[in-house]
Amino acid sequence: MNITIKRSRRKSVAIKIDEKGNIYFLCPNKFATKNINKILEEKKEWIQKTVNKVVEKRNKFEPYYNYNKIIFLGDSYEIKQTKNLIKIGDTTLKFRGNNIKNALKKWLIKQSVYLSERLEYLAKIYNFSYKSTTIISARKKWGSCDNYKNIRLNFRLIMLSKDCIDYVCIHELCHTQYMNHSKNFWNCVKNIMPNYKDIQNKIKENSFVLELF
Numbered sequence: 001m002n003i004t005i006k007r008s009r010r011k012s013v014a015i016k017i018d019e020k021g022n023i024y025f026l027c028p029n030k031f032a033t034k035n036i037n038k039i040l041e042e043k044k045e046w047i048q049k050t051v052n053k054v055v056e057k058r059n060k061f062e063p064y065y066n067y068n069k070i071i072f073l074g075d076s077y078e079i080k081q082t083k084n085l086i087k088i089g090d091t092t093l094k095f096r097g098n099n100i101k102n103a104l105k106k107w108l109i110k111q112s113v114y115l116s117e118r119l120e121y122l123a124k125i126y127n128f129s130y131k132s133t134t135i136i137s138a139r140k141k142w143g144s145c146d147n148y149k150n151i152r153l154n155f156r157l158i159m160l161s162k163d164c165i166d167y168v169c170i171h172e173l174c175h176t177q178y179m180n181h182s183k184n185f186w187n188c189v190k191n192i193m194p195n196y197k198d199i200q201n202k203i204k205e206n207s208f209v210l211e212l213f
């Protein structure tokens, strides 16, 4: 195991494993090396298990992490690149330089107008009112709704299938009525989307897209 030790002015000790499976040991400046070794020994099994999981996921979705493939609205596309053109299905994108990742990200953000439109449509048919929609870039959240009913949607949602997008929209719209995850809140979601638990699982299976771009 290759572990990077990072000493800093922090007060506590933590072990972090990033999305590539790199291991970091974070500790205070004067933390003794023998104590580091002791903790690492104690946590050996947990570290190995966690790294294995991360690496397994990484291998499974490798073409997406390498931007050789892209998911858009739940469908997977091979990315074909020639000179400064990228082909995604029937769409051809022109890009400058050689930053394919940036070009794809820009394209996805442009497509994510679908998210705001869908939110507006669902609000209309199910009688919700909200103040605004903003498309954001986040690593952990698909969406949020604040006390003023401003809804924020992560552009990465555009990679998920339409039922997953609808679920996140409905989830946030129900927050305009219930600012918590109470029973009433979940009833609100369930009334509109009786199979919401299946959709939640589907979203979980695709949560690796939060790490892309």
Ligand SMILES: [Zn+2]
Pocket: 171, 175, 180, 181
């Ligand atoms: Zn929520």
